[in-house]
Every structure is written in structure tokens, then in C-alpha cells.
Amino acid sequence: MAKLSLSEVSKKFHMDRSTIYRAVRNGRLSRSSDGQFDLAEVIRCFGEPEKMPQKIESSKQEGNESTKKLIAHLENEVKKYQEREERLMHQIDRMQALIELKSVAPTTAVPQQDATACDIHMPQYDKTQQNNDNKKNNELNIAENVAVLQQETAAYHTQMLQHATLQNVVIPKHKKRSLFGRVLNAVFDNN
Missing domain, CATH: 1.20.58 (Methane Monooxygenase Hydroxylase; Chain G, domain 1)
Structure with missing residues (x-):
């Protein structure tokens, strides 16, 4: 018979540890002296373990890859x-x-005095x-x-x-x- 630890039962059957402890305390599930659970006993108490479909796992991987590409872009x-x-x-x-x-x-520029006598008749640009x-x-x-x-x-x-x-x-x-x-x-x- 296959034996499972508490954490293995929790993971495989997607159960919280407190639910497993409650089932042991109420007498619905028995535990061996080494603290292990018999697989048949766990199946009798909680039913068949839920299996994750391969499609979901592959879509998660594809989603991760596309997300990584989007992030890089x-x-x-x-x-x-x-x-x-x-x-x-x-x-x-x-x-x-x-x-x-x-x-x-403009403030630092030095104005030049070019005007000579001959420039008097020429219009000066201001x-x-x-x-x-x-x-x-x-x-x-x-x-x-x-x-x-x-x-x-x-x-x-x-x-x-x-x-x-x-x-x-x-x-x-x-x-x-x-x-x-x-x-x-x-x-x-x-x-």
C-alpha cells in the first residue's frame, strides 16, 4: 500500500492541512503510527485526487512566454x-x-565710437x-x-x-x- 505524508496529501488532493487534521480528529481518516496516511484511506475520505489538465499547464507556459516577450518589447x-x-x-x-x-x-558688448567728421551728413542708425x-x-x-x-x-x-x-x-x-x-x-x- 502506498503511504503519503501530510504535505503530499495536501498537495495531491488540493486540501488544506486544517481540513486533513479535522478529518483525523473526527475519525473519518486514520493515520499510521509513523504519521503517514494510507492512499486508499485518503481516497475513501476525500475521493479521487483532482488532476490538473495538461491544457491548463501548457497554456500557463505559453502565457508566461508571451508575457515575457511582451515585457521585453x-x-x-x-x-x-x-x-x-x-x-x-x-x-x-x-x-x-x-x-x-x-x-x-548685448550688455557686455562695448559700443564703438566710429563716427568721424565726414559721417555727420550720413544718417546714423540708432x-x-x-x-x-x-x-x-x-x-x-x-x-x-x-x-x-x-x-x-x-x-x-x-x-x-x-x-x-x-x-x-x-x-x-x-x-x-x-x-x-x-x-x-x-x-x-x-x-
């Missing part, structure tokens, strides 16, 4: 998006450096007007670059959401932040 996508975000942050840093240089350059025009042009260029960056960021988020929708994955939406807010967030998150 999503990890690659996240890595690509992180690289793209890093490139965009470098562009933002570059633009801010340009803004700082443009704002510092240098402050020229500086203001340069500042406006620089500000327009910077504003255009920021707008392009914002469009690229919006396209990036749209692409990420479309990809996540295709994969049936929910990605939380982040609230819109200004350029300064994104830069501060990037600085403090990188530390």
Missing part, C-alpha cells in the same frame, strides 16, 4: 522613449544656454534700435524653436499613447507643464 520601447526624452532635454538645455548668451551678450531688433529676432527664433520642441514632445506623447493602446497598456497622463517646469523636473529627477 515594452522594455525596449521604454528605453527608446527615454533616449528620445534625453535628446529633447539636451535640446532644451542648449536653447536655454543660447537664451542666456543672447541676454548677456544702435539701441538695432539691439532691440536683434533681441526681437532672437526671441522669435527661440520662440519658434520652443514651439517645435513642444510639437515634437506632443507627437512623442501621442505616439507613446497610440503604441500603448495597441498593446492594451494604460499609461497615466501627465499634466502639462511649462518649459521651465519641465526643466526643473528634469534637473531634480536626474539627481
